[in-house]
Amino acid sequence: xxxxxxxxxxxxxxxxxxxxxxxxxxxxxxxxxxxxxxxxxxxxxxxxxxxxxxxxxxxxxxxxxxxxxxxxxxxxxxxxxxxxxxxxxxxxxxxxxxxxxxxxxxxxxxxxxxxxxxxxxxxxxxxxxxxxxxxxxxxxxxxxxxxxxxxxxxxxxxxxxxxxxxxxxxxxxxxxxxxxxxxxxxxxxxxxxxxxxxxxxxxxxxxxxxxxxxxxxxxxxxxxxxxxxxxxxxxxxxxxxxxxxxxxxxxxxxxxxxxxxxxxxxxxxxxxxxxxxxxxxxxxxxxxxxxxxxxxxxxxxxxxxxxxxxxxxxxxxxxxxxxxxxxxxxxxxxxxxxxxxxxxxxxxxxxxxxxxxxxxxxxxxxxxxxxxxxxxxxxxxxxxxxxxxxxx
Amino acid sequence: xxxxxxxxxxxxxxxxxxxxxxxxxxxxxxxxxxxxxxxxxxxxxxxxxxxxxxxxxxxxxxxxxxxxxxxxxxxxxxxxxxxxxxxxxxxxxxxxxxxxxxxxxxxxxxxxxxxxxxxxxxxxxxxxxxxxxxxxxxxxxxxx
Numbered sequence: 391x392x393x394x395x396x397x398x399x400x401x402x403x404x405x406x407x408x409x410x411x412x413x414x415x416x417x418x419x420x421x422x423x424x425x426x427x428x429x430x431x432x433x434x435x436x437x438x439x440x441x442x443x444x445x446x447x448x449x450x451x452x453x454x455x456x457x458x459x460x461x462x463x464x465x466x467x468x469x470x471x472x473x474x475x476x477x478x479x480x481x482x483x484x485x486x487x488x489x490x491x492x493x494x495x496x497x498x499x500x501x502x503x504x505x506x507x508x509x510x511x512x513x514x515x516x517x518x519x520x521x522x523x524x525x526x527x528x529x530x531x532x533x534x535x536x537x538x539x540x541x542x543x544x545x546x547x548x549x550x551x552x553x554x555x556x557x558x559x560x561x562x563x564x565x566x567x568x569x570x571x572x573x574x575x576x577x578x579x580x581x582x583x584x585x586x587x588x589x590x591x592x593x594x595x596x597x598x599x600x601x602x603x604x605x606x607x608x609x610x611x612x613x614x615x616x617x618x619x620x621x622x623x624x625x626x627x628x629x630x631x632x633x634x635x636x637x638x639x640x641x642x643x644x645x646x647x648x649x650x651x652x653x654x655x656x657x658x659x660x661x662x663x664x665x666x667x668x669x670x671x672x673x674x675x676x677x678x679x680x681x682x683x684x685x686x687x688x689x690x691x692x693x694x695x696x697x698x699x700x701x702x703x704x705x706x707x708x709x710x711x712x713x714x715x716x717x718x719x720x721x722x723x724x725x726x727x728x729x730x731x732x733x734x735x736x737x738x739x740x741x742x743x744x745x746x747x748x749x750x751x752x753x754x755x756x757x758x759x760x761x762x763x764x765x766x767x768x769x770x771x772x773x774x775x776x777x778x779x780x781x782x
Numbered sequence: 783x784x785x786x787x788x789x790x791x792x793x794x795x796x797x798x799x800x801x802x803x804x805x806x807x808x809x810x811x812x813x814x815x816x817x818x819x820x821x822x823x824x825x826x827x828x829x830x831x832x833x834x835x836x837x838x839x840x841x842x843x844x845x846x847x848x849x850x851x852x853x854x855x856x857x858x859x860x861x862x863x864x865x866x867x868x869x870x871x872x873x874x875x876x877x878x879x880x881x882x883x884x885x886x887x888x889x890x891x892x893x894x895x896x897x898x899x900x901x902x903x904x905x906x907x908x909x910x911x912x913x914x915x916x917x918x919x920x921x922x923x924x925x926x
Contacts (some may be wrong), residue, residue: 425783496917516862519791527793527801528827531920532889534873536861543875545854550853550900591872592860645827648877648885652853 394491394667397782399488399623399631402498403434404740409577409731413508415608423452423504424460426610430500433752434614435624443468443499445487447479448734451650457597472636472772476537477681477727477735478656478765480592482772485634492502497616503736504610513537514606525645533685537683538603540709541767542595545686548653549597549662552700556597558707559685560588562721563601563728565712566682570725572753577605578729590739602685604727611736613743621779629746633668633758635660636772639655642774643769655690665696666759668775673698675775676757677745679738680766682727692721695763695773723752735764742776784869784909784920785889789864792911793918801828803842808919811908813847815881816840826884839914847906849876849923850897852885854898870894876923891924 407417407425417421427704431438438461444454454469468490472479480503487499507513513650516535517526526535527571534540548554567583570576583601591600621628638656642649651658665671672695680688680695689707692698697719698706705719714720724730724741742760744750756777765771795802807814816825820837824845833840854874860866874890877883890898891907902925909920 481835494878514861517791518862519793522791522798527796528792528793531786531793531918532789532864532873533868533886534855534887535858539855539857539861539873540860541853543873546855547853547900593856595858598858627792641833644833646885647886650883652885663822727890758914771881 391508395485395488395492396632396667396669397544397629397630398492398618399615399630400618401613401629401743401776402436402616402620402624403430403614405429405433406496406575406581406733406737406740409575410608410609411577411734412512412606415506415508419504419506419509420452420639422506422608422610423502426504426612427457427461427500429503430612430614431477435702436498436523436614439463441498441500443485443487443496445470445499445501446479446503447472447483448475448503450503468499472633474768474770476765476768478768478771479636480681480739480764480772481634481762481774482636482736482770483615484615484631484634485772486618486776488556488631488634490766491615491617497754498575499561500735501615502612502613502623505734506608507606508608512606513659525732528646538598538675538696541687542598542682542684544653545684545690546597546769548604548686551653552703554689557603558689558703559569559597559663560585561707561709561712562682562685562688563588564623566728568763569723569752570711573725573730576730577607578725580677598684599685600681601728605682607731607733609733611733611740613698614739627747629743630777630779630782632670632775633664634768634774635663635667638769638771655665655694656769656771657691657694657763657766657773660771661695664775668773674759675719677723677754677760678744679723679726679760679762680721681735681738682722682766683766691766693765695761698766710734714754720752720754723750723754739774744776746776784892784911785865787868790862792914792916794916800830801838804828805919806840807844812844812898813906813921814842814844815831816885817843824881824884826886845878845881849878849886849904851898851900851902851904852877853900854890872898874904874923875925888920888921888923892921
């Protein structure tokens, strides 16, 4: 018997708070988390009191037991955290929640992420300590501290090896900003980006300009997962999880930039398992949500998920190919982390669900298969695929 | 003279001693990295055991302080108060072919706006901060 999550779990509802620029949230992070969970339950048509599990990632600090207490949940059955920093756990948390449901450990699990970078530490800043030891002692004293700095050398090496132009990175950014103009939830709604504005923007760390980097935001997002047989309890078009996998390659976690395969988004071992579980091929994917910590991560993720040969990036990565509804592979159709909101990528999973349901603000016609790649270049990374009833 | 302005976090040896030999050697202008005494494989960053043969008999050996540029980045945006007036600076990832291709992170000395070629030969320069508290040494790199 093949062990698989394919088709066993449905997404009954999704929700988020208003998304804010870092420091802009009028509420505390813990309250934002509760508001997103309640919104997702409302979308699902269930009472929050019927939730019996929580899954999150990246050391979210909103403890499931406290959430359950605040929501008056009677019977908490599953409380799970995916290891790993960054957004590499977004689809991993979905997979963990689904695994709990598929194995009977829980019946109704909320995947959530709440983040108020205005209230707690900012990801884009270096540590303020006088002295430091451990892995960071080999990087931080050289001014290599922030995520952009941690990943720029990987992307530079990939671009060097495969002759990739910075225009390929620009196309990824332009697509996200293009989609955000149709999405009222997007923080960058009403703030369009064109080639001239991108080219004139300042360097953060080469090869990343300002618009190659994700935002820092406040907000919260949540998804409600239930057994597949409950998929039709709402009026939404039923949406199923076809696959969710996580992991990373040989010694991906070697410190001081010593992973043997360096110029990678870390999806080379993950993507084949993703497709195998889902029973689909890259050509079957109708719409893609690919985590933009930095545009270079999207580029390598898409190569490693089989959408583009590494030596063909300059031809494939043009804005026209990446935008809904007409592009070859509409990508980051909510505006993504660059232009909707950096909710550590959980917003990408929500957008994938909306595409399958048919209610995206940048809808791809007849979208039946939506893929999400979470958190490139960290370890572990994760990916997921959502599908319509027609894919089962 | 230091490449970066003062005020960034200073490196200290780990309290558990895993990397002490590296820092002590650097203070003496010597580059030492991990080598397995059982299978003789090189390893960096430091681990408690050899990732190849799993022996816990892992020591440190001095190596030729030379390598070649594996990748690099030119940083413009300051993410720490000490870097506010710094301007652009270069970080290099240097591969040591003589040690199974392990890599070291450091700054690439010289003009921060210089063109950098991946594959170029470089050598280590030991940047001592003996009067700091705690005292430390950074292993920097310069193109040959």
